[in-house]
Amino acid sequence: MRLAPAAALCLAAALTAALTGCGARVEPAGDAASATEVTLTNCGRKVTYDKVPERVVTNDVGITELMFALGLEDRMAGYAMPDDKGDLTGVPWKDAYRKVRRLSKDQLTRENVLDARADLVLAGWGYGFREDGGLTPDALEKLGISSYVLTESCRNGRTTTSRGIMPPLDALYADLTNLGRLFGVEERAAKLIAGFREQVAGVRARAPRGAGRPRVFLYDSGRDQPFTSGRYAAPQQIITEAGGVNVMEDAADSWTTVGWESVVARDPDVIVVCDYGDVGAEQKKRFLLSYAPLRDVSAVRHRRIFVLDYADLVESPRNPAAIARLGAYLRTVAGKR
Structure with a gap:
């Protein structure tokens, strides 16, 4: 050839x-x-x-x-x-x-x-x-x-x-x-x-630190059991570099299913919704805000739900820009805690 x-x-x-x-x-x-x-x-x-x-x-x-x-x-x-x-x-x-x-x-x-x-x-x-x-x-x-x-x-x-x-x-x-x-x-x-490294480093330099880092849960889909990100899927570092803590980072998998009880126990300050599928972001937000088991979760009580596109949250060239957008949001959350 x-x-x-x-x-x-x-x-x-x-x-x-x-x-x-x-x-x-x-x-x-x-x-x-x-x-x-x-x-x-x-x-x-x-x-x-x-x-x-x-x-x-x-x-x-x-x-x-x-x-x-x-x-x-x-x-x-x-x-x-x-x-x-x-x-x-x-x-x-x-x-x-x-x-x-x-x-x-x-x-x-x-x-x-x-x-x-x-x-x-x-x-x-x-x-x-x-x-x-x-x-x-x-x-x-x-x-x-x-x-x-x-x-x-x-x-x-x-x-x-x-x-x-x-x-x-x-x-x-x-x-x-x-x-x-x-x-x-x-x-x-x-x-x-x-x-990309330069862009991510700029976000990291301004990110909340220590106890000021908001706890974040990534919600992809699912009603009976939520589908979310463990530590090997893109949201792990999107959340971490943006200044948050992925509440499911102990899951040694990329995309995986967990139980709602584990979400409640970890009490995220923010829920990031993945926007794709037959159920759109607005429908997912309404479900999360109305789902009784989540009513005492901090993110739901304070209506802290942030939306990113599917392409932001799977491995792609869009990941660094997603880190920048989420980072800006988490800085406002940290400032109010």
Whole structure:
């Protein structure tokens, strides 16, 4: 396969020595014949790609926007995304969304991948990859199609479904670094990461400290039992860097179900609502404010409910901006406590 000169130069430079950063590593090529091979560490295992992918298929909004943020829409054959992930017309990547074909308004399927003639599927466990339906990295490998697993979704071995192997922002930076190396846009990835780190550091410098940090519960969905974020999903660091404490940070998982009694016992000062799905943010707020078991919870008594979009709260290039918005809100809460 032929590479553009710029991509070839970037890959050649990356392959001259083993490089490390953000939990990812590129291994040096063994000989001239493998000069286009790139080996990345993804979900704790080394994966070798023998060429720069040209027909990438992505699943869901955050994963798709990783490609867009790196300027890689020309390398994409399409994406799958439900309609409940928010308005995409005002995002920085609206032109890329118009340019790249939408394959499905549901989860990615094996049929979507084959129809698009994909040479790489970028998805995650719970974000496209699943055993039922046969869409797994192993199944795709048998079809001659490469995969890359979103780091936020990496299974951690604690149970068969528990996800998350590193702090959420580290996961974001690891994926940007890996994708930058795979596609020969290392400088672009490094610049993005540096900008994100600077933005987050600015919020952290102004954040409440010590006992002044508000306790925060992330409410995704669910009435009988709430679906929320443990310490490996993006909200953990969004909350922490913004100056709050995730009341469910002891859950060694990314997205997980808990009991309402644990929410009541931890008495959050603020509830962050994830806006997506058939039940919108306003409906979720009404439910939380009227749900009898929560009536004595501080966030409900003081009506401290803050809304962020779905794409803010899964691993995506929107995470740092979400930290800034939540940080501004938590500073006002801390000032009133």
